[in-house]
Amino acid sequence: MKKMINLKINDIPVTVPEGTSILQAAKAANIEIPSLCYLKDINCIGACRVCVVEIKGRRGLTAACTYPVEEGLEVMTNTAAVRASRKTTIELILSTHRKKCLSCVRGNHCELQKLAYDYGIDEDHFKGEEPAYEIDDATPYVVRDNNKCIQCLRCVSACNNVQTVGAIGQIRRGYDVRVGSPFDQSLATTSCVGCGQCIVACPVGALYEKSNIDDVWDAIADPQKKVVFFTAPSIAATLGECFDMPPGTHVERQMVQAIRMLGDVEVFNMNVTADLTILEEANELISRITSKKLDKAPLPMFTSCCPGWIKFMEHNYPSMLPHLSTCKSPQGMFGAILKSYYCQKNHIDPKDLFVVSVIPCTAKKFEVTRPELSQQGIPDVDVALTTRELSRMIKGAGIVFKDLQGEDFDDPFGIASGAGKIFGATGGVKREDRLHGCPGNPGHQGSHLPYQRRGSRRLCRQRPRQCPQGHRHDPERREELSLHRDHGMSRRLHQRRRPARSE
Amino acid sequence: MANAAFRGTPKQERELRKFIKKHKDQPGAMMPVLQEAQGIYGYLPREVQEIIAEEMGVPLSQVFGVATFYSQFTLTPKGEHTVSVCLGTACYVKGADKILAALEERLGIKAGECTEDGFFSIESCRCLGACGLAPVMTIDGEVYGKCTPESAVKIIDSYYEEV
Numbered sequence: 102m103k104k105m106i107n108l109k110i111n112d113i114p115v116t117v118p119e120g121t122s123i124l125q126a127a128k129a130a131n132i133e134i135p136s137l138c139y140l141k142d143i144n145c146i147g148a149c150r151v152c153v154v155e156i157k158g159r160r161g162l163t164a165a166c167t168y169p170v171e172e173g174l175e176v177m178t179n180t181a182a183v184r185a186s187r188k189t190t191i192e193l194i195l196s197t198h199r200k201k202c203l204s205c206v207r208g209n210h211c212e213l214q215k216l217a218y219d220y221g222i223d224e225d226h227f228k229g230e231e232p233a234y235e236i237d238d239a240t241p242y243v244v245r246d247n248n249k250c251i252q253c254l255r256c257v258s259a260c261n262n263v264q265t266v267g268a269i270g271q272i273r274r275g276y277d278v279r280v281g282s283p284f285d286q287s288l289a290t291t292s293c294v295g296c297g298q299c300i301v302a303c304p305v306g307a308l309y310e311k312s313n314i315d316d317v318w319d320a321i322a323d324p325q326k327k328v329v330f331f332t333a334p335s336i337a338a339t340l341g342e343c344f345d346m347p348p349g350t351h352v353e354r355q356m357v358q359a360i361r362m363l364g365d366v367e368v369f370n371m372n373v374t375a376d377l378t379i380l381e382e383a384n385e386l387i388s389r390i391t392s393k394k395l396d397k398a399p400l401p402m403f404t405s406c407c408p409g410w411i412k413f414m415e416h417n418y419p420s421m422l423p424h425l426s427t428c429k430s431p432q433g434m435f436g437a438i439l440k441s442y443y444c445q446k447n448h449i450d451p452k453d454l455f456v457v458s459v460i461p462c463t464a465k466k467f468e469v470t471r472p473e474l475s476q477q478g479i480p481d482v483d484v485a486l487t488t489r490e491l492s493r494m495i496k497g498a499g500i501v502f503k504d505l506q507g508e509d510f511d512d513p514f515g516i517a518s519g520a521g522k523i524f525g526a527t528g529g530v531k532r533e534d535r536l537h538g539c540p541g542n543p544g545h546q547g548s549h550l551p552y553q554r555r556g557s558r559r560l561c562r563q564r565p566r567q568c569p570q571g572h573r574h575d576p577e578r579r580e581e582l583s584l585h586r587d588h589g590m591s592r593r594l595h596q597r598r599r600p601a602r603s604e
Numbered sequence: 605m606a607n608a609a610f611r612g613t614p615k616q617e618r619e620l621r622k623f624i625k626k627h628k629d630q631p632g633a634m635m636p637v638l639q640e641a642q643g644i645y646g647y648l649p650r651e652v653q654e655i656i657a658e659e660m661g662v663p664l665s666q667v668f669g670v671a672t673f674y675s676q677f678t679l680t681p682k683g684e685h686t687v688s689v690c691l692g693t694a695c696y697v698k699g700a701d702k703i704l705a706a707l708e709e710r711l712g713i714k715a716g717e718c719t720e721d722g723f724f725s726i727e728s729c730r731c732l733g734a735c736g737l738a739p740v741m742t743i744d745g746e747v748y749g750k751c752t753p754e755s756a757v758k759i760i761d762s763y764y765e766e767v
Contacts, residue, residue, distance in 0.1 A: 267663025273672045283668035284650055292663075 108174040123165035123176055124152055134178055135187065135216055137194075137304055138253035139166040143263055144302075149253055150190050151216065154178045162186055188220050195222065196229030198305070199248035207306035213251060214305075234279065239287035242295045242311055242466035247279050250307040256280060256299035266413065268293035280307075292416040294409040297463035310463050313484040314494055320455040320483070321364035327449055330360050331369040331435050331514070332459040334521045336488055339461060343492030344502040354507025359495045360459075361508060369514035371458070374434040375521020378406060381428040383534040399423050404530040406430045408471070409464035431521065432458050432465055433474050435514075436481025443514075456482045459491050461525070610651045611722075616644050617655060624659040633660065634670050638677055647681045683718045683725035685763060688742045689756075692731030695739040699753075703739055704728060706753035710760055723767075724760070 103118040113130040138149040147164035157175035234247035268291040341350035405426040440451045469482040523529035657664040689704045718725035737749025
């Protein structure tokens, strides 16, 4: 157990474990020390100087985010000197910040704007040199506007330390210093995988997803076009937050109704192709296990649902690409079905069908532009919208979301097993593959998928004596199979990868 | 930017890779590796930074970040002959800025760059301690005093004539 340290913050006695920063310790005294560059466990560099505090007996001010607590420390977080310093710091940051707050996508969620408001800042107190960086919007998923960047380096930490991608870093020196890619390239030509974690980390509007909202409105307004939406399983759990509901509120039926109110559109459920993915991948996994041609279809097999993960492998581990499942992602499968089967059934020219997917991740925006996911130049999915974009469309259409009664998905792609709901959790896809591959596994009572797989041999991952159904086993392959846990990544790599979240 | 094409040899690459392999496990190896690379190639072009990133197992953005932070590292090649024009106070008031402008115009490059044929590179420097001869420029360490824009261009041309 860690040694406990006693200190006083604003005369309130606090006891916290050794190694805790003053900023964290202050939370125990119900004091929120403001910060810009600090991101718990991800970015603790003491760069922005907003979190400065006064320590009794110590000269000058100290950054609370990097200073570990000491026995008997007396910290003051709200003295005149502290307030004046924070105010000057924020005014200096604002002096070179392009203040396009009225149209900035970060809007009311901007951390810099909140601080400026809390500290009563005059935004023109210092007149700094206007930054004139070119806006990087060459990728189909993210826009980088360095004119709004405040050099907190949270995006750099998220990209390098959490995602281990390293597409961006701090470059150059002095007044020229900026966040950028090597040789000032656009993100489009780097190893960026489009995960969007930099956007999550950014406290201001320097990074944001590339909006496709206008494309969708144009298609809805076009009488030649038939517009269909399909929504990823997680959207129903996250969309409510955009309308001031508690995080995690399940709003699937309201979401369907709201999308239908946007125009003459049909709304389908991506859980359908999540089921297809399970069928395909489970069959592929079994065929790989039973195959003797391990050089062509090696084990372990990685899922191929995430386009960010695929691009990460293409850039960093190209030799491991044969380990990827050959299945399309649920989004890719749905696009292909809609532009082929659905069009044939409804006598629609695929050119006139406009497919919109609503997805939680910016990498999916990149995926729809991949040439592999198109037929004769017609993309399978025309536009991928993020949750935030959909919420903006709903708000823009004047729909009072919270008062909607709710409606069901359209037929025929509205009914699904719901197994796709756990795709969002680490190991979720593989868990479903396994459950489908071997119905004898614990937690599975018969096939919960509305489909039957016939003909192929089934292999069981359970130890021979533990499998209640007595499924076939291959003892030699068991070791390889155990790698499926944690997406087959080494434990070290897996543990380093955790989601970025703002504290 | 008028940059000469990268002309690295396999021998230089072998030398660099050997150096990196030897040192990459030391903490803070990036600086000595970049110094060595600049020693071998004379500058740090993209090709060299890519070798460093690959051998050290770090993203290119990190190598580029360090290389562009320290002013001792240069990403543009040095020419066969380096012209330094003093922009110290004494030379400046005697019109050194006009000399630099004339040289930049004659060679078609800016200070800090290298001509396409790799023959000349220009840089500006601060006081050389020869204020009595202001304005001063040096070519490969040889001092030319009391220059005018015309005489400076003539000196440059004489280097071309020697070839």
